[in-house]
Amino acid sequence: MDVSGFDYQAFLAFAGVGFLAQIIDGALGMAFGVISNTLLLSLGVPPAAASAGVHTVESFTTMVSGISHALQRNVNWRLFGRLAVPGMIGGALGAYVLANIDAAVAKPFILAYLTAIGVYLIYRGVRFPPQERAPRIVEPLGLAGGFLDAAGGGGWGPVVTSNLLAQGASPRTTVGTVNTAEFFVTVTISATFLTQLGLAAFTLATAGLLVGGVIAAPFGALLARRLAPKTLLLMVGTILTLTSIYNLVRALL
Template identity: 70%
Template structure:
């Protein structure tokens, strides 16, 4: 089947932009990609499957880049990755058995408030670094919501770790690297359920654009001032979650 180069380029641009933001700020690849794909007429199930399939490759490159730039806290990595995988398996199972929309508005309202708080702390330079105390439950909840709700790993885990005082650069790099293992789990579930139909032209474009952008995101996370990172994370969480909440309630 012939592929329209213009269509492919659009999906490549979406994948590049989404991964650049995700690699630099630790979240929003799924939210940005899924929202744009659905707005272009791609069915929600196909959009979610395509995004997660592409993420398997983009998170691998992003993780390698963050490791190379020494953005990863390995102790924190294991504390979120293992519960995240367990949560991802549970979320994928729930998605195939029960509707997960009931809790979505509450989660989005919580994230919107959290985003505003992070933005305020970044602007006011009030981020005091300390070791986060609540870690493993965040991985479990983040993995569950990412699989069951079509995204949210970075928004849940990154933002909550930052609220507890975790170093912004290390948090973003660690959450991005752990996401690779979570995404493999979720993508395997989609492929098992849908077959390779999940690998569409949209998936190919997202994959190409995301892989190209991944190293740049890790570089940005390393170089940008922690307060600036916190401000951008807060603004992004507020905008994406607020928009999602608006759509969920209307």
């Protein structure tokens, strides 16, 4: 890279996007991909470059986030094992499908479903405390979340975190566990994409997102430990609902 032509202002803007998105993702277990993609597109980054860049960055941010959540004791390791392997399988399948089939047709239905889940989580947050219970449906969520994250450009956190919370799982350990498992899912997806795109995915936007996201990762894990469960539920539900409605409107227009 030519240092003399390096656009520091753009780099700092992308770093700010990465920092903000990772703070939210680390604390709520979702939204890094959604927020990063949305803001990158608004800053003029082409859709393909934005998607490839975000997945590349997430390989690093989810590693730091996972370690941070483990140190904060936010991880349910039994639940982690049930999520990670199906998620990796789903991610590999989703990346393969994205390379061969247009997944845009299914996107409006997925976003409508996520909007409904977001509204339900807000309802649960308002009526908190609900009765916490161990989630029964886990492996299918990991498979679906990994597939949708790769094929649809995002979805691991919204699909997995929201559904586990809807089943009554503990908000703090759900966020920590989903974030930690996401590292293995994202590495699988990124490896598949990089075999097709090469180093073209690593752009100025990617570098900025990476720096901002890695710096923010420990703070997101700390917030997840400190925030009250009711607050977490309301924040997850609100973020999920707003981002899903926004992207649903864009998909339908």
